Amino acid sequence: MAESAKTKIDKDDVQALQDTIYVIGGKWKLPIIYSICCGNKRFTDIERSIPGITTRMLSRNLKELEDNMLITRKVDPDFTTIIEYEFTEHAKAYGNLILQMIDWGKQHKQLIIKENRLQKQKTPIF
Amino acid sequence: MAESAKTKIDKDDVQALQDTIYVIGGKWKLPIIYSICCGNKRFTDIERSIPGITTRMLSRNLKELEDNMLITRKVDPDFTTIIEYEFTEHAKAYGNLILQMIDWGKQHKQLIIKENRLQKQKTPIF
DNA sequence: CAGTATCCCTGTGGATACTG
DNA sequence: CAGTATCCACAGGGATACTG
Numbered sequence: 001m002a003e004s005a006k007t008k009i010d011k012d013d014v015q016a017l018q019d020t021i022y023v024i025g026g027k028w029k030l031p032i033i034y035s036i037c038c039g040n041k042r043f044t045d046i047e048r049s050i051p052g053i054t055t056r057m058l059s060r061n062l063k064e065l066e067d068n069m070l071i072t073r074k075v076d077p078d079f080t081t082i083i084e085y086e087f088t089e090h091a092k093a094y095g096n097l098i099l100q101m102i103d104w105g106k107q108h109k110q111l112i113i114k115e116n117r118l119q120k121q122k123t124p125i126f
Numbered sequence: 127m128a129e130s131a132k133t134k135i136d137k138d139d140v141q142a143l144q145d146t147i148y149v150i151g152g153k154w155k156l157p158i159i160y161s162i163c164c165g166n167k168r169f170t171d172i173e174r175s176i177p178g179i180t181t182r183m184l185s186r187n188l189k190e191l192e193d194n195m196l197i198t199r200k201v202d203p204d205f206t207t208i209i210e211y212e213f214t215e216h217a218k219a220y221g222n223l224i225l226q227m228i229d230w231g232k233q234h235k236q237l238i239i240k241e242n243r244l245q246k247q248k249t250p251i252f
Numbered sequence: 253c254a255g256t257a258t259c260c261c262t263g264t265g266g267a268t269a270c271t272g
Numbered sequence: 273c274a275g276t277a278t279c280c281a282c283a284g285g286g287a288t289a290c291t292g
Binding site (some may be wrong): 020030 | 175177193229
């Protein structure tokens with residue numbers, strides 16, 4: 001009984017975190033979500049708004065986001081070349097998180113730069 | 127001037143999001159952070175608390191989190207086999223985000239299950 | 253415009269064995 | 273206890289070219 005408190009954690013929570021990262025993980029998911037957040041709806045607009053993304057990556061990631069019901073893909077009934085991506089209601093509950101991640105990322109960058117920790121990184125972020 | 131509003135997005139924000147996902151991305155980072163959040167401090171405790179993680183993955187990810195200054199590694203001056211991982215102050219500002227991600231992950235899971243979208247996933251999460 | 257198709261490379265992660 | 277070392281598989285991602 002004198003055993004030091006072995007803290008257990010909720011396995012469901014671990015699973016939830018892994019699910020979350022599975023859905024929004026990878027290099028492009030958050031930027032794409034953010035771009036749509038900002039009002040971009042069409043493929044080429046989203047593509048142009050995100051520096052460095054390729055059509056292939058955009059296409060794949062849009063599909064995955066659609067599979068995970070974060071966005072919907074709508075084809076214009078008259079002009080089938082007009083396709084618009086929009087958030088689902090479910091995804092909108094997520095917007096706040098994104099803003100926080102942006103904030104956190106910026107703060108983090110400042111910190112890392114200030115502390116001159118760049119050398120220790122195998123794969124520097126910046 | 128009749129051009130439809132081409133929405134631009136803040137490139138710095140995109141970068142911040144990519145930095146964030148770089149730091150906390152991958153399968154194990156969030157679970158590890160969460161485990162430490164829950165009070166686990168030592169290697170073996172953390173390892174046991176996260177289902178499926180291997181020593182290799184834990185070791186690597188702890189090191190990366192340390193490089194990114196989210197945690198500190200403290201060696202007991204008397205017992206060098208006692209090593210404790212703790213959050214930096216910087217990382218604590220992050221706790222709230224984690225709780226939100228757990229929440230979101232759980233909600234998302236419910237939704238996906240309800241909508242019977244599982245079949246459409248190439249790599250089912252659940 | 254809104255994507256596919258190919259090819260190729262790297263990094264992440266898993267399995268297993270070993271160590272100060 | 274707290275890790276390394278090795279080997280290997282696969283998915284994510286980049287470059288480039290092509291299409292309805």
